[in-house]
Amino acid sequence: xxxxxxxxxxxxxxxxxxxxxxxxxxxxxxxxxxxxxxxxxxxxxxxxxxxxxxxxxxxxxxxxxxxxxxxxxxxxxxxxxxxxxxxxxxxxxxxxxxxxxxxxxxxxxxxxxxxxxxxxxxxxxxxxxxxxxxxxxxxxxxxxxxxxxxxxxxxxxxxxxxxxxxxxxxxxxxxxxxxxxxxxxxxxxxxxxx
Ligand SMILES: Cc1cc2nc3c(=O)[nH]c(=O)nc-3n(C[C@H](O)[C@H](O)[C@H](O)COP(=O)(O)O)c2cc1C
Numbered sequence: 001x002x003x004x005x006x007x008x009x010x011x012x013x014x015x016x017x018x019x020x021x022x023x024x025x026x027x028x029x030x031x032x033x034x035x036x037x038x039x040x041x042x043x044x045x046x047x048x049x050x051x052x053x054x055x056x057x058x059x060x061x062x063x064x065x066x067x068x069x070x071x072x073x074x075x076x077x078x079x080x081x082x083x084x085x086x087x088x089x090x091x092x093x094x095x096x097x098x099x100x101x102x103x104x105x106x107x108x109x110x111x112x113x114x115x116x117x118x119x120x121x122x123x124x125x126x127x128x129x130x131x132x133x134x135x136x137x138x139x140x141x142x143x144x145x146x147x148x149x150x151x152x153x154x155x156x157x158x159x160x161x162x163x164x165x166x167x168x169x170x171x172x173x174x175x176x177x178x179x180x181x182x183x184x185x186x187x188x189x190x191x192x193x194x
Contacts, residue, residue: 001190003190004108006108006112009111010107010111010117011167012118013118013149013163014069014118014152014155014159014163015068015116015150015151015155015163016068016072016148017071017073017148017150017151018073018147018150019073019147019150020051020073021074021115021147025113026049026051026074028113029076029106029113029115029117030047030049030076030106032105032106032108032109033045033047033103033106034102035105036102036104036105037098037101038098038101039085039086039094039097040085040086042085042086042094042098043098044080044081044084044094044095045078045099045102045103046079046080047076047078047102048076048079048132049074049076050074050075050077050132051073051074054131055074057130057131058077058127058128058143060127060131061124061127061128061131062122062123063122063123066120066123069120070154072145072147073146073147074145074146075143075144075146076106076143076144077128077132077140077143078099078119078144079099079134079138079139079141080098080099080141081095082095082096083095083137085098096141099141099142106144107144110146114148114149115146115147115148116145116146116148116149117145118144119143120143121142123140123143128140128143167191169189169191171192172184172187173186173188
């Protein structure tokens, strides 16, 4: 059973090279995010692509656990605010959902181009806000760390292990249901085997 190759090839790799990315390549990644679907086509995502001087400032927002990300030549801040998108009953605030779709589009385009693109939530939001001059009403929802594949010098031993080990996922039947809540989907995902 084949899936979209970029879906299976994408992983949260931490071995990233410091080599600069071409401006055109960065534009293509941002353009991929722009094509994401959104409620009423509201396009609530705002992306700050940080390179050069701003990137140096943004790196200071990363804690020890995400030190591996300090070498990347590009960090993209995904920001949004709830009022930019549909706010429907039963807690359906679509700004976060739609910004996630935009992030996934960027991840897949990066993967197609042989790049590594790894979303993170581990950073100081206050420092991110300051570094990119994000207005107070926007949420700095995620950073995406982007670069070419590199060596694993900056990685902790467990991080090296994780990178080479198998993909960890719950069984399909635990998260996908067959028509009724918690009635497990009866067939396994390809990598779960028969
Ligand atoms: C919202 C979000 C926050 C994450 N935060 C971090 C992080 O701070 N540091 C990190 O190394 N990985 C982070 N990750 C990566 C996840 O750990 C990774 O996607 C997950 O373990 C599944 O592995 P895979 O993406 O290789 O399939 C984050 C991923 C997402 C979507």
